[in-house]
Amino acid sequence: MSTSWILLIVAIIGFVGYVAGARRAMTLAGGLSSKLHSRPGYYGSFVAVWAIVPAAIILFVWLVASPAYISSSVRGSFPDEVKAQSEAEQGLALGMVGSIARGLNALTPDEVGRVSGNPVELRAALGAKGVPLAGDPQPYMVEAAGKLNAMTFGSRLAMTIVVLAVSAFGAVFAYRQIAPRFRARNRVEKVILVSLVVASSIAILTTIGIVLSMLTEATRFFTHVPAWEFFFGTVWDPRFAAAGSGGSEGQFGLIPLLLGTLYIGFVAMLFAVPIGLFAAIYMSEYASSRVRSTAKPLLEVLAGIPTIVYGFFALTTVGPFLRDISSQLNGLVTGDYANFIQAQSVLTAGFVMGIMLIPYVSSLSDDIITAVPRSLRDGSLGLGATRSETIKRVILPAALPGIVGALLMTASRAVGETMIVVLAAGVAARMQLNPFEPMTTVTVKIVNQLTGDLEFTSPQTLVAFALGITLFAITLCLNIYALYIVRKYREQYE
Template sequence: MSLGTLVLAVLILSAAAFVAGRRLALARAGGDPRRLHSLPGHYGQHAALLTAVPALALLVLWLAVQPLVVEQRVASLLPATDDATTASLAMAEVRRISVGLDRLAVAEDLSDRDLAALTPEGLAPRLRAVGAAVADVTPETLNAARTHRALQASFGLWMSVLVLGASLGGLAAALLRTTPDFRARNVSERFIMWLLIAASLVAVATTVGIVLSLVFETMHFFRLYPAQDFFFSLTWNPQFRGGSDLSIWPLLWGTIYISIIALVVAVPIGLLTAIYLSEYAGPRTRGWAKPAIEILAGIPTIVYGLFALITVGPALRDWFAQPLGLGSSSSSVMTAGLVMGIMLIPFISSLSDDIINAVPQSLRDGSYGLGATQSETVKQVILPAALPGIVGAILLGASRAIGETMIVVLGAGAAAKLSMNPFEAMTTVTVKIVSQLTGDTEFASPETLVAFALGLTLFVITLVLNVLALYIVRKYREQYE
């Protein structure tokens, strides 16, 4: 049974459990809902939850453990090696051959006996013909792939049996507990509360997982490359044959430089746009202006990158860089910063507009009552009251600017350097993270693992910005509340 079919079967059983639990509760109460402790729907809800949740939890646990058990058994059939990278590549090849055998069985209508009779000779082209990206098939990998396929099928059968059994067991237990005196409402609401708590912990667990993965791989990187060279050198020159210079400062400087230009463009325009739309524009003007501005947020970043490469970059080169003798390249910090600032305008303006509109009208009326003009009210009352939210909007724009990749690739180039000239090509941390993790490179090399150190450094910088913004927000919030 496929995974989708199994989940669908559990959900169907859960729906049937709801109906059965509700009807059974009414039947045992003699058809009078007043004799029940809870509403009939609560009994059905309890039965549905007890039918679905334990079974789905078992399914998730099984799917997490099964690959580990299968690969541990299959690994014993492969030639022993002390190199973790080689073992990982061999296991990946076994998985590809196993998938290829499944596809071959379907394409050529082969039985399990036919698959068992296959020999390694000439098998690779047949597997590639059905879409399996295998390099070569040896007797060891073919034997391991057959074992992998057999274990997958066996474990899949047991998974279906146990999950359906857990679902039916939960249904039976729920129906046995369905009596007029059973506190179904309390149990189901407590059940839902724990489900909500578990759902809320998903974000926390995801954050912890991301941080731990970055930390462990960064520790591995610093065991291969000196930390003092990473933090105190000023040269970025990765050489995958050895002798690399992997300093973060040229990348960090490019990230900060481009982000500052983007915010210099986006913050004033976005904030002034928000003030106009919320305080000065009429309903008709606001009705078409706000959606028109927010269209910018829906444009893919690759389109902004092409705009920077084809239009903005050549224009800046021809009108400013070459006449002033500052450069002759269309890829520059200024190009990426300007286009990124345009991209950030709707984020800052839309959020700031909503925040300004949330300022109580009583503050405006009090200011007007004291004789203040509209501009004085905006400057001395509305903006200070909305400042915490505006700081959050600017922080969101800064985070988006720091994490942007495609605009930088097409607009600023890929040169890692320390320069104050805004018309020179530079790059950012995120661009180098992508470039170091792509291509045919050994994952365990410092030139690849440096991407995790770059990611962790960027995470720490963003965290510091968040803490600083939170401090500013709390300071002004205490002043105006």
């Protein structure tokens, strides 16, 4: 039985348990809910929880643990000469076994008996069923595929029986616990509390897992390359090594990538901050409610555009436009129509990224300016100040801590951008201050280092984790500082 059907049956058992539990509570109370400790719905929810939650936990654990156990058992059945091969080769063999197993499920028993002893015919039969194989299957692969199918079927059958039995037993157990003075509400609310704690812990645990995984791989990188050479190196030249070559030459200087990241982010903020801040001031202080209700959603549409679209916009429109404009200006001044702004440049990437960041600046700043107490505005206007003077001397100073926090959060968003930089600024790791020349960022090199046929244990690949943990530390510091400022602002003006 498929997982979807199992979940559906468990949900049905839970619904039936809910209805039966609520009715039993009312029956035991003689139809008077006032005699019950909790409302009837809590008794039904208590039965539904016992019918669904334990079964769902067992189903999840089974789905996670069973494939790993089956794969280990199938790999253990490989011949000794296959076990002596590398992990990558054994992984390829296991993938072939999985493909054969899927193909055997599509064949009839007669077809399996006819082609299982002939690798060529078996490959042709599986290809006819839409399961192409990279090579001729070996006899041990066919045998392992049969074992894989048998174990998968047995595991699925056992999982179905166990999960449905646990669901039914839980429903019956909870149903029999119901009594007029049974504290069903306390039990249900305790389950809800645990669920909320688990849900809120997922983000924390995920962050911890990401950090630990990056730290582990970054530590392996620093066993090949000294940390001081990475953090203070001025040359980025990883010299990609093909898989199996064992090459580890190259220079892994972080400084060019870090400068490119900060430079492009700085240019983006130069475009985003004035436009976004002025838009926020207009919408919060000058615009009518009708204009505001129309302009703000339209402005925030920019935040929903995928970054790859911005990248194509920069590559096909903004970059060529700036290049042609520079050529025309150079021709008018010097007579030489050579362009001094390249299509892929810091200016192109910063301009397009700034457009992307405008809704972040404007929306956050608008909320912060709107939160400034009305009494400050009225007091300033009552003393004879104009609206512009009130904005400049009262509202903006009052909202400044929150605005600074919003700008820092926007900066952390700019630091982590990848697709716009790849298409608009290139991949050249340089140390230069000319905004008309290409540069690159940390995120782009993370993508580059994990792309291609490389040894996953080579420094050329492991450096991506060192770059990742560095970028994580930078954005984390920006976010912490921003949250500190925003919290200080809230304490002062709420």
